Amino acid sequence: MALLHRAEIRPTKLELLATWLPGRDWYQGDTDAQVARVAAYRFDDPAGEVGIETLLVRAGTGPVHQVPLTYRGAPLDGAEEWLVGTVEHSVLGTRWVYDACGDPVYAAALADAVLAGSGQAEEYFEVDGAREVRPASMDIHTDAAGTVEIPRLGAVRRVVDGDPTVIVTDAIELAVLRRLGRTGSAPTGATLTGTWDGVTAPLAYASLR
Template sequence: MALLHRAELRPSKLDLLAAWLPGRPWFAGTVGAAVTRVGAYRFDDPAGEVGIETLLVRAGDGPVLQVPLAYRGAPLAGADGWLVGTTEHSVLGPRWVYDACADPVYPPALAAAVLAGAGQAEEYFEVDGRRDVRAPSMTLTGSRVDGAELPAVGAPREVVDGEPTLIRADPVELAVVRRPVPAEVPSDACLTGAWAGQPAPVLLAYAVPR
């Protein structure tokens, strides 16, 4: 489960993305245009230290872009090239926001969704000692192979930033689709999603066949 806070971020996530996205090789949209949110989903960090959220956004009238983000309370060593930016969280204080594809907490979470149908984390607020669950903004469907054991997935040893973005993290290689649209699924192990305005599931990520 993902605990959320009713908080203000300065700058906001979308403001950070408006500055960062045009520099990505897979960017499509209007440079300088406002970035708007289409949907989002979260995964759990078992240690409870890192926020893992994937935003689906548009830049102006451009196509939907998928951006996995990792929120940390301190800089991640060796990851300066993957830093989206820093923001001040009114409850948690300074947060370092990274492209999650290069963050060690992300590949195991993505692999669990792609290979074992783990799904998204349930999001909730704490209100007067009780949990106030927030309805998801999109649905996810992952593969589930009966009897198959989820491998222990390590930190990424290489990330190739493109469309798709390839995450090589032994013993698997995962692909994150940056511009998700209805498409043929290239693997039996995949993650698909649907959201308001896109009722037919589209491919979000998959395991690269070896």
């Protein structure tokens, strides 16, 4: 479960992405258009230390991009090239925001979602000691839950940025699609798919082999 805070964040996540996305080779969109949130989903970090959120965003009339992010309370050693930027959170303080494809905590959570069907984390606020659940903005599914033994990932050996972005570990490879619904982007292997309001046919988000 993901505890949310009613907090002020500066810069906002979308403001951060507006400056970062145009520098990605896989990004397509009007650099002058405002980056808008389409939907989002989160994974749980079993240790409770790292926030894991995947944003679906669009700039103007451009395609929907999938941007997984991790939020950390301190820099991640050796991950400077994956740093999107830092934000000031009025409750949690300084947060280091990473392209999650370079974060091993995200790789483990994504593998668990694909192979075990762990799904997305339930998001909630605490209001006067009671839990207030925020409805999910989208759904995710896997075609492999319970059919494949979950391997021990081991270390992340390399990450190949692109569309898809490929995360190579000791045991598996994960492919994260960046532009959703792109022609010719059908993945191979166990696949995570999803839908959101207005999109009823599942689109592939990531795959594992």
